[in-house]
Amino acid sequence: MAKFNFNLDTLPPSEIREEICSLTITQNVLQGRWKPLLIWYISLQPQRFGELTRLLPGISKGILAKQLKELEDDGLIQKEIFDELPFKVEYTLTDLGEQLLPVIAVMQDWGKKYIDSRQK
Amino acid sequence: MAKFNFNLDTLPPSEIREEICSLTITQNVLQGRWKPLLIWYISLQPQRFGELTRLLPGISKGILAKQLKELEDDGLIQKEIFDELPFKVEYTLTDLGEQLLPVIAVMQDWGKKYIDSRQK
DNA sequence: CGGTATCCACACAGATACTG
DNA sequence: CAGTATCTGTGTGGATACCG
Numbered sequence: 331m332a333k334f335n336f337n338l339d340t341l342p343p344s345e346i347r348e349e350i351c352s353l354t355i356t357q358n359v360l361q362g363r364w365k366p367l368l369i370w371y372i373s374l375q376p377q378r379f380g381e382l383t384r385l386l387p388g389i390s391k392g393i394l395a396k397q398l399k400e401l402e403d404d405g406l407i408q409k410e411i412f413d414e415l416p417f418k419v420e421y422t423l424t425d426l427g428e429q430l431l432p433v434i435a436v437m438q439d440w441g442k443k444y445i446d447s448r449q450k
Numbered sequence: 451m452a453k454f455n456f457n458l459d460t461l462p463p464s465e466i467r468e469e470i471c472s473l474t475i476t477q478n479v480l481q482g483r484w485k486p487l488l489i490w491y492i493s494l495q496p497q498r499f500g501e502l503t504r505l506l507p508g509i510s511k512g513i514l515a516k517q518l519k520e521l522e523d524d525g526l527i528q529k530e531i532f533d534e535l536p537f538k539v540e541y542t543l544t545d546l547g548e549q550l551l552p553v554i555a556v557m558q559d560w561g562k563k564y565i566d567s568r569q570k
Numbered sequence: 571c572g573g574t575a576t577c578c579a580c581a582c583a584g585a586t587a588c589t590g
Numbered sequence: 591c592a593g594t595a596t597c598t599g600t601g602t603g604g605a606t607a608c609c610g
Contacts, residue, residue: 350487352561353554357486359564363583366477367470379592390584395593405567417590417591426567433560434473436553441472444479447525447546483603499572510604515573517603537571537610574609582601589594 356433359404362397364389369427370434372407376420406430476553479524482517484509489547490554492527496540526550 360366364386371377371385382394398421401407406427412418423430480486484506491497491505502514518541521527526547532538543551 348562349490349558352558352565353486353490355561355564356557357480360477366473370469370473388584390586391593392585392595393583396583405564411592415591417593419592426564429563430560433553433556436556437476438469438472440550440553441475442468443549444475444525444546445472481602508604510606511573512575512605513603531572535571537573539572572610575607577605577607579604580602583599585596585598587595587597590592 359406360433362400364394364397365401366434366437368397368401369406369423369430372421372423373428373431373434376410376422378421379419382421401427479526479550480553482520484514484517485521486554486557488517488521489526489543489550492541492543493548493551493554496530496542498541499539502541521547 367386368382371382377385379394379398382398383389383391386394398407398409402409405424407421408424410420410422412420487506488502491502497505499514499518502518503509503511506514518527518529522529525544527541528544530540530542532540
């Protein structure tokens with residue numbers, strides 16, 4: 331999946347390469363207009379497909395399904411299908427997904443600093 | 451600039467709204483294939499335009515100029531123009547840009563966890 | 571050296587209709 | 591309810607030529 335943003339012919343030193351690679355992976359995993367918000371909402375409580383469409387006004391069902399699928403494929407969320415009628419599906423974070431919450435938190439912290447800096 | 455990913459007609463409670471807004475701002479500011487890497491490289495030392503094209507093999511001059519301009523407009527980096535021949539320009543982080551380094555750091559931490567989880 | 575300007579290609583998001 | 595399929599439009603990145 332990932333584009334690693336460096337050329338295999340001109341590799342930087344290995345410890346630099348690891349930083350580049352780690353950073354780019356996280357960037358790629360979070361790439362998608364709604365993904366950080368999806369992770370954050372799901373961290374608050376297990377969420378259903380329909381509830382997410384209400385929480386994220388403007389998102390279309392197609393793109394919601396696609397981004398949820400990508401998050402699932404990347405191992406950040408898991409879905410539980412309840413065998414009821416009408417159908418019920420719940421999305422929750424995996425352990426790996428939970429470990430991403432510090433990233434979300436510092437992003438929120440910085441966003442507040444950004445807002446403050448623009449209000450001066 | 452920012453798309454805030456919520457509908458003004460169906461506003462969530464204010465403290466939730468602030469978290470959404472802060473997160474989305476940071477996401478938007480970092481949106482761009484090379485931006486996190488640019489910030490990280492510039493944090494290591496002041497960088498020149500030509501040096502960045504070497505550090506990021508595959509980037510085109512057009513897109514490098516564009517993403518640097520966006521980072522500058524968002525107040526994350528500043529450029530110093532040295533009045534020499536041949537021309538010399540150096541990009542450095544602003545205070546606001548420095549404050550973004552924790553975000554980069556936790557992204558790198560998580561990227562390493564992701565790699566570990568996939569190697570099992 | 572450090573950019574702009576222009577054009578092109580594709581990925582991604584959105585709308586809509588349909589389905590198990 | 592929770593999706594899938596298809597089509598469409600736009601945003602983003604990339605290549606190239608040119609410029610101060």
